[in-house]
Amino acid sequence: MSSSGIKTERLAGWNRPPVIESDGEGELLEVAMGPHHPSTHGVFRMDVVLDGERVIKLKPVFGYLHRNHEQLGQSQSYLANMPYTDRLDYFCSLTNNWAYALAVEKLAGQEVPERAEYLRVILAELTRVQNHASTIGFLLQEMGASGTPLMYAFREREKILDLFESLTGSRMMCNYMRFGGCRVDASPAWLDATRKVVDGLPAFIDEFERFLMTNEILIARCQGIGVLRPDLAVNAGISGPMLRASGVNYDIRKVDHYGIYDRFKFRVPLGDHGDIYDRYMVRMLEMRESISILKQALKELPTGPVMDPKAKIRNFRPKPGEVYGRIEAPKGELGFYLISDGSPNPYRYRIRPPSFINLTVLEDMCLGSNVADVVLIFGSVDIVLGEVDR
Amino acid sequence: MLGDGILKGLAETAKNFAGSFVSKERMTTVEYPEERLPLPEASRNFPFLVYDGDDWEKGLRCVACQICEKECPPKCIYIEKSKDKKPDYVGKPQIYPAKFDIDISVCMSCQICVEVCPFEAIKMNTEFELATDDRFGGLLLDRKELARSNEYYHQIHPTEASEVDARLAEEKSKVEAKARAAAQAAAAKAAATPTTAIPSTPLPGKPAANVDARPASTAKTAEDNKNAETRATNEGEPKA
Numbered sequence: 041m042s043s044s045g046i047k048t049e050r051l052a053g054w055n056r057p058p059v060i061e062s063d064g065e066g067e068l069l070e071v072a073m074g075p076h077h078p079s080t081h082g083v084f085r086m087d088v089v090l091d092g093e094r095v096i097k098l099k100p101v102f103g104y105l106h107r108n109h110e111q112l113g114q115s116q117s118y119l120a121n122m123p124y125t126d127r128l129d130y131f132c133s134l135t136n137n138w139a140y141a142l143a144v145e146k147l148a149g150q151e152v153p154e155r156a157e158y159l160r161v162i163l164a165e166l167t168r169v170q171n172h173a174s175t176i177g178f179l180l181q182e183m184g185a186s187g188t189p190l191m192y193a194f195r196e197r198e199k200i201l202d203l204f205e206s207l208t209g210s211r212m213m214c215n216y217m218r219f220g221g222c223r224v225d226a227s228p229a230w231l232d233a234t235r236k237v238v239d240g241l242p243a244f245i246d247e248f249e250r251f252l253m254t255n256e257i258l259i260a261r262c263q264g265i266g267v268l269r270p271d272l273a274v275n276a277g278i279s280g281p282m283l284r285a286s287g288v289n290y291d292i293r294k295v296d297h298y299g300i301y302d303r304f305k306f307r308v309p310l311g312d313h314g315d316i317y318d319r320y321m322v323r324m325l326e327m328r329e330s331i332s333i334l335k336q337a338l339k340e341l342p343t344g345p346v347m348d349p350k351a352k353i354r355n356f357r358p359k360p361g362e363v364y365g366r367i368e369a370p371k372g373e374l375g376f377y378l379i380s381d382g383s384p385n386p387y388r389y390r391i392r393p394p395s396f397i398n399l400t401v402l403e404d405m406c407l408g409s410n411v412a413d414v415v416l417i418f419g420s421v422d423i424v425l426g427e428v429d430r
Numbered sequence: 431m432l433g434d435g436i437l438k439g440l441a442e443t444a445k446n447f448a449g450s451f452v453s454k455e456r457m458t459t460v461e462y463p464e465e466r467l468p469l470p471e472a473s474r475n476f477p478f479l480v481y482d483g484d485d486w487e488k489g490l491r492c493v494a495c496q497i498c499e500k501e502c503p504p505k506c507i508y509i510e511k512s513k514d515k516k517p518d519y520v521g522k523p524q525i526y527p528a529k530f531d532i533d534i535s536v537c538m539s540c541q542i543c544v545e546v547c548p549f550e551a552i553k554m555n556t557e558f559e560l561a562t563d564d565r566f567g568g569l570l571l572d573r574k575e576l577a578r579s580n581e582y583y584h585q586i587h588p589t590e591a592s593e594v595d596a597r598l599a600e601e602k603s604k605v606e607a608k609a610r611a612a613a614q615a616a617a618a619k620a621a622a623t624p625t626t627a628i629p630s631t632p633l634p635g636k637p638a639a640n641v642d643a644r645p646a647s648t649a650k651t652a653e654d655n656k657n658a659e660t661r662a663t664n665e666g667e668p669k670a
C-alpha cells in the first residue's frame with residue numbers, strides 16, 4: 041500500500057482525500073482524460089488516478105469553454121440576452137429560451153397567450169425527444185456501437201431540427217421565445233408536418249428498443265455500473281433523468297406545473313437501481329411520454345395570438361425585484377435567477393445549469409469501476425459543455 | 431442463441447440499405463454541391479438592407495436611426511449618419527446611412543435587428559456560402575454589399591415580404607391622403623415642375639416635390655391600397 045508511485049501527500053492536493061484504497065500492488069497512474077477526448081462531448085478533462093484498471097480517484101476539470109455568459113447577461117438588455125441562452129445547451133435551445141422567458145415573465149408579471157403556451161409545450165417536448173435520442177446515440181457510440189445507433193438517432197433528430205428551422209429560422213440557435221409569447225406563429229402546414237413527424241417517432245423508438253433493450257453487450261456494460269444512490273443524488277442536487285433513474289420521483293413539470301403542464305396526462309418514468317441502464321431506460325420511456333404530451337398538445341392547440349399585444353420588445357424595464365424561474369429541461373432543472381434594479385439590464389443574472397450540477401457526482405459514480413466504464417458513466421450523465429462552462 | 435443480436439442488427443442494416451434504393455424517404459442525405467435541399471422560408475443567416483427601385487443607394491429604406499446598432503447583442507453593426515437628407519418611401523426627407531457596416535464574423539444571426547427595425551429596412555438573408563480568404567475585409571460588409579432589392583427579398587421570404595409591402599403601402603397611402611388634404615392647392619403646381627432627384631435642402635411640409643421625385647411609385651399606390659393584401663410579389667415596385 042505504501043509503495044505506490046503516487047504518494048498520499050500528492051493525492052492530498054486533490055479535491056478530496058481518496059475514498060478507495062489501492063491494493064498496494066504496482067504503481068498508481070495518473071491519467072488526464074481530455075480535454076480533447078472523443079468521449080468528452082467537447083472540451084472537458086477528467087484527471088483520473090488508476091490502480092491498474094480501477095479508478096481510485098477522479099477529478100472533473102472544466103472551464104475550457106467558459107465565455108463569461110453571466111457577465112454578458114448583466115451588461116446588456118433582457119432581450120439581447122435571449123439569443124445567448126441558445127448557446128448554453130446548444131442541443132436544446134428552445135427549452136433554454138423558455139426557462140429564460142419564464143423567469144423574465146415572472147419578474148415583469150407578463151401574461152402569455154394560450155396558443156403561445158401550447159406552442160412552447162410542443163417545442164419543448166420535441167426538444168426533449170431529440171435530446172434524449174441523441175444522448176442515447178452518443179451513449180451507444182461510447183459503448184462501442186460506433187456510428188450506427190448514433191446515425192439512426194440523428195436521422196430522427198434531423199426531422200425535428202427541420203421543423204425547428206421552418207418555424208424559427210434556425211436549426212439549433214432558435215431564439216424563438218419572447219417575453220409574453222413567441223416570435224412567430226406556427227402555420228397550419230407546419231403543424232401538419234409536426235403531426236407527421238410525431239406519428240413517425242414511436243416507430244423509431246420501437247426500433248431502438250427492439251435492438252437494444254435486451255442486447256447482451258448493452259446489458260453487460262450498463263447494468264450495475266455507475267450506481268448513484270438516491271440519498272446522494274438528492275443531497276448533491278441532481279435533477280432530471282439522472283435523479284429519476286435513482287428512483288426519486290421529482291419532475292418539475294409535475295411539481296411546479298409551469299406553463300400549462302397540468303392540462304396534460306403523462307407519467308414520470310422512474311428507475312430502480314440508479315445505474316447506467318436505468319438512466320438509459322428512463323430516457324427511452326420519457327421519449328414515449330413526450331410523444332403522448334405532443335399528441336395531446338397538437339390536438340388541443342387553440343387559435344389566437346402568439347404574443348401578448350401589451351408586451352414590450354424594446355425599452356423593457358421590469359420593476360425592481362428578484363425571481364427564480366425554472367423548468368424541466370431535457371437534462372434536468374434549468375433555472376434562471378434574475379435580480380432587477382429597474383434598469384434595462386439585470387443587476388444579477390445567474391444560471392443554474394443541470395449539466396454542471398449533475399457532473400458533480402461523477403467521481404462518486406466512477407470510483408471502483410474500470411477506466412472503460414468511466415467513459416460510459418460520463419456519457420450517461422448527459423452533459424453539454426456549453427452549459428457546464430457557460 | 432449466441433450471436434442473434436448481430437444477425438438482427440445486420441438484417442436491419444440490410445433492410446435500410448436496400449430500402450434506400452426503393453423509397454425516397456429512407457434516403458436521408460443529398461449530394462450537396464450538385465443537389466440542394468430548398469431552404470425553408472423562415473430560414474435566416476445574416477442581415478441585408480432592403481432597397482426599393484433600381485438604384486441601391488437611392489432606394490435604401492434605412493434611415494440610420496441606429497436602433498439596430500443599439501439592440502444588436504454582439505454589437506456587430508456600425509452606422510454613420512449622413513449630413514444631408516433624401517426622401518424615404520413615403521416621400522418624407524430622411525437622413526440615410528452614410529456608412530452601414532456589418533461584421534458577419536461577429537453577427538450571431540439572432541434576427542433582433544429585424545425585429546426592432548421600425549422601417550422594415552433590414553431583413554435576414556439566406557445565403558450561406560460566404561467563405562472568403564480575407565478574414566477581416568471579406569467578412570466586413572459595407573452598405574453596398576449589404577444592399578439587396580425588394581424583389582430579392584420577395585424571392586427568399588415571399589410571405590413575409592408581401593406582408594411588409596402591404597404594411598408599407600398602407601402607411602404610404604395614409605401619409606399621402608394627409609398630404610393631399612394639406613397641400614391640395616400646391617399639388618397641381620408642383621406636379622408641373624421638373625423632377626429633381628434629391629432635394630438638397632430639407633423642406634418640411636413639401637410632399638408634392640417628393641411625390642415628383644418618385645412618380646412611378648406614387649402612381650401605383652392608388653390602386654395598391656385597395657388590394658394591398660393580395661399584391662403580387664414582384665411587380666409591387668417602380669420600374670424606373
